[in-house]
Amino acid sequence: MIERIGITKAASAAIEDLKGRYGKLMFHQSGGCCDGSSPMCFEDGDFKIGESDILLGHVDDCPFYMSKEQYEYWKHTHLTLDITKGRGSSFSLEIPMGIRFLIRSRLLSEEELAALKKEGRF
Numbered sequence: 615m616i617e618r619i620g621i622t623k624a625a626s627a628a629i630e631d632l633k634g635r636y637g638k639l640m641f642h643q644s645g646g647c648c649d650g651s652s653p654m655c656f657e658d659g660d661f662k663i664g665e666s667d668i669l670l671g672h673v674d675d676c677p678f679y680m681s682k683e684q685y686e687y688w689k690h691t692h693l694t695l696d697i698t699k700g701r702g703s704s705f706s707l708e709i710p711m712g713i714r715f716l717i718r719s720r721l722l723s724e725e726e727l728a729a730l731k732k733e734g735r736f
Contacts, residue, residue, distance in 0.1 A: 616722075616729045619671040619678050620694045625715065628697050629655075629674045632707050641673065641695070643680040643717065644704065653678070653695055653715045654706040689736065690727070691719040 621629075632639055638658035644651050654661070658676075667679045673695050680688070695715060702714035722730070730736035 615733070616726050616735075617671055618692060619673055620692065621673040622694060622696045625695045625697050626674050628708055628711070628713060628715075629676060631711070633674075636707060639676045639707070641676055641678040641715075642667070643670070643678070643684060643693075645681050645684045651684075651717075652702055652704060652706070653717055654704055655708055655715060656705075657707070688719070690722055692722055692726070694718045694720075 629639065632655060636657045640656050640658045640661060642654050642656070642661050642663075644654050655676075661679075663679055666681050666683065668682050668685055670678045670680050670685070670693070672678060678695070694717065696718050697708070697713045698716055699713055701709055701712060704714075706715060708715055727736060
């Protein structure tokens with residue numbers, strides 16, 4: 615099964631730290647508010663998911679959502695959740711740690727696209 619979202623070891627370590635502080639977490643790929651289009655980390659349920667959001671996948675057992683509109687732009691890409699040093703300007707839980715989550719992307723291969731279409735997920 616082709617995954618649409620992956621994670622780096624550094625981001626995984628940050629998530630484990632945050633889980634120790636806050637418990638279950640969730641992510642939403644911001645569509646332009648606050649910190650541009652950064653992934654935002656919240657305590658599970660603190661961000662209200664609506665009908666215009668889709669579940670893209672899971673990272674370290676945390677659901678990762680994106681708006682349907684934004685997904686239409688990114689549906690040809692594989693996203694990888696990573697971190698970088700520095701403070702973002704959002705409400706995401708990692709900000710006080712002196713890091714921020716970010717997305718790295720690459721185009722899906724023809725084989726990955728074909729598999730997604732075959733699975734009915736494209």
